[in-house]
Each structure stands twice: as C-alpha cells, then as structure tokens.
Amino acid sequence: AQSVTQLGSHVSVSEGALVLLRCNYSSSVPPYLFWYVQYPNQGLQLLLKYTSAATLVKGINGFEAEFKKSETSFHLTKPSAHMSDAAEYFCAVSPFYNQGGKLIFGQGTELSVKP
Amino acid sequence: ETGVTQTPRHLVMGMTNKKSLKCEQHLGHNAMYWYKQSAKKPLELMFVYNFKEQTENNSVPSRFSPECPNSSHLFLHLHTLQPEDSALYLCASSQAETSTGELFFGEGSRLTVL
Numbered sequence: 001a002q003s004v005t006q007l008g009s010h011v012s013v014s015e016g017a018l019v020l021l022r023c024n025y026s027s028s029v030p031p032y033l034f035w036y037v038q039y040p041n042q043g044l045q046l047l048l049k050y051t052s053a054a055t056l057v058k059g060i061n062g063f064e065a066e067f068k069k070s071e072t073s074f075h076l077t078k079p080s081a082h083m084s085d086a087a088e089y090f091c092a093v094s095p096f097y098n099q100g101g102k103l104i105f106g107q108g109t110e111l112s113v114k115p
Numbered sequence: 116e117t118g119v120t121q122t123p124r125h126l127v128m129g130m131t132n133k134k135s136l137k138c139e140q141h142l143g144h145n146a147m148y149w150y151k152q153s154a155k156k157p158l159e160l161m162f163v164y165n166f167k168e169q170t171e172n173n174s175v176p177s178r179f180s181p182e183c184p185n186s187s188h189l190f191l192h193l194h195t196l197q198p199e200d201s202a203l204y205l206c207a208s209s210q211a212e213t214s215t216g217e218l219f220f221g222e223g224s225r226l227t228v229l
Contacts, residue, residue, distance in 0.1 A: 009155075032216055043119070043205055043220035090158070094216030102171070103216055105158040 002027045002093050006106035014114045019063075019078040021109050023091030026072065032094035033074040034103065035065055039087045047089075050074060061085070086113045118142050119221035121206050127227045130196060136224045138189040138206030146211040147189040148218065149181060152203040164189060165211045196228045 007022035025031055032051050036044040048059025055067040061084075065076045074091060088110045092103040119140045128134050140147065149161040163171035164183040178200075180192040189206055203225050207218040 034217070036220075041222075041225075043121075043222040044207075044218075045220070046217060049217060102160065102163070103218060107155075107157045 002031065002104050004091050004093050004104055004106040006089075006091050006109045008109055009107065010110045010112070012112040012114060013081045015083055016080050019076070019081045019085065019111065021076040021089050021091075021111065023065075023074045023076065023106060024072055025074060025091070025093045027093055033065075033067060034092040034094070035059065035063070035074075035076050036090045036092060036105075037061075037087050038090065038108075044090060047076070081111075081113045083113050083115065086111055118219050119206060119208055121204075121221035121224050123224060124222065125225045125227075127229065128193070128196065129229050130198075132196075133192070133194040135193065136191040136204055136206075136226075138191075138221055140187055140189075140206075140208040140219070140221075142208055142219060144208040144210050144219070145186045146209045147183060147186070148207040148209075149189070149191055150205040150207060150220075152205055152223070154202075158205070162191075193226070196226075198228050201226055201228045 003026045005024045034049045035047040037047050038044045047063050048057045050057050050067045058064045063078045065074050067074050088108045090108050091106040094103055122137045145166050147164045151159045151161055160173050161175045162181045167183050178195050182190040203223045205223045206221040209218050
C-alpha cells in the first residue's frame with residue numbers, strides 16, 4: 001500500500017531563510033509525487049510534480065523538490081522564504097500508473113513565516 | 116470562469132436539514148472527486164466519478180449522496196448529518212486518462228453541522 005508521511009505538522013522560519021518541508025513516501029511501484037499548497041480559506045493548488053523525468057523538479061513561486069529513491073523522500077525547498085509563503089503544504093503520492101486522481105495525501109505541514 | 120467552482124462556500128445546517136453542495140468544472144475534464152478535509156486529519160477521498168459513472172465510494176456513510184449528471188457537474192446531497200461531519204468539502208477534477216494523477220481543486224465548501 002502507498003502512504004505519505006510529512007515530518008512536522010508545523011514549521012516556522014524567518015523571512016529570507018531557507019524553507020525545508022519534509023516528505024517521505026512508501027510505494028510498491030515507482031510513484032508519481034506532488035506538492036500542493038493551501039492558502040487560508042482556499043482550495044489546494046499544485047506547486048510541482050514528479051513524474052519520473054528529472055529528479056529535481058521546479059515549481060511555482062520559487063519552490064523545488066528533489067526525488068530521492070534511495071531515501072524514499074521528496075522534500076520541498078525554497079532558498080528564501082517570503083511572507084506570502086505562509087500556508088499549509090501537502091505532499092501526495094499517486095499509487096497507480098494509469099488511474100488519475102486517487103492521490104494519497106500526507107497530513108500537511110503548516111508553514112509560518114516571521115518578519 | 117475559474118477552473119473548478121464550488122457553491123456555497125459556507126453552509127450551516129441542522130442535523131435534520133437537507134442541503135446540497137455543487138461543483139462545476141470548466142477544464143474539459145472527465146473525472147470528478149469529492150474530498151473531505153477535517154482539522155488535523157489528512158484529506159479523505161470520498162467519491163470518484165469517471166465519465167459520469169461512480170467508480171469509487173470510499174466507505175462513505177449513506178447520509179452523503181453524490182450525483183454526477185454530466186462530466187462538468189458534481190453534487191453532494193446531505194441529509195441527517197452529524198456534528199462530526201463538519202469539515203471543508205473539496206471538489207476536484209482531472210483527465211481520467213492521465214497517468215500522473217494531477218488534480219485541480221475548487222476552493223471548497225465549509226460545512227458546519229449544529
């Protein structure tokens with residue numbers, strides 16, 4: 001069975017500091033992996049996705065994530081945090097090659113950015 | 116029109132009421148989904164529709180009744196709900212044939228059951 005674990009339900013950084021949100025997955029087949037962001041009172045928006053091409057994936061708003069098969073990880077990073085990055089971030093895995101939409105989500109990590 | 120639109124954005128109902136949530140997608144997708152988002156819990160997949168046919172019901176209580184009249188519209192009919200059903204209900208859509216699983220979400224309907 002597939003699963004996703006996000007380490008840390010809440011992360012706080014200072015503006016301009018590195019953002020690192022951790023995600024580890026479990027999958028019996030090569031996975032597709034996603035990071036979504038949810039701003040207050042909004043739905044989820046796709047930040048980036050890994051679909052077995054380049055292991056370093058760049059997304060919107062300066063975020064990127066690296067797929068590391070040996071560590072079963074897909075951590076999300078941003079070199080310099082901005083106040084507007086404060087939101088909840090969800091890592092997700094797609095357990096099927098040919099069936100879209102059945103994403104397994106992590107429990108989410110709330111990112112706070114201090115001035 | 117934005118990609119996936121949900122109405123109402125907020126709903127308060129008593130346990131004996133009957134109400135419906137509506138979702139409409141303008142992306143030309145052929146698969147639609149209902150997710151439940153409760154505080155401190157991962158997102159829970161409730162229902163999946165592919166080409167208007169329900170392909171998944173994730174052990175959802177019968178007080179939640181989905182309806183998908185066409186590939187662009189999805190409803191969630193609610194009746195005799197419980198306070199623990201209070202949550203954010205998210206609708207999403209995708210192309211059923213895609214192999215990547217990418218979902219496009221609406222902004223959600225915040226439900227409060229009194």
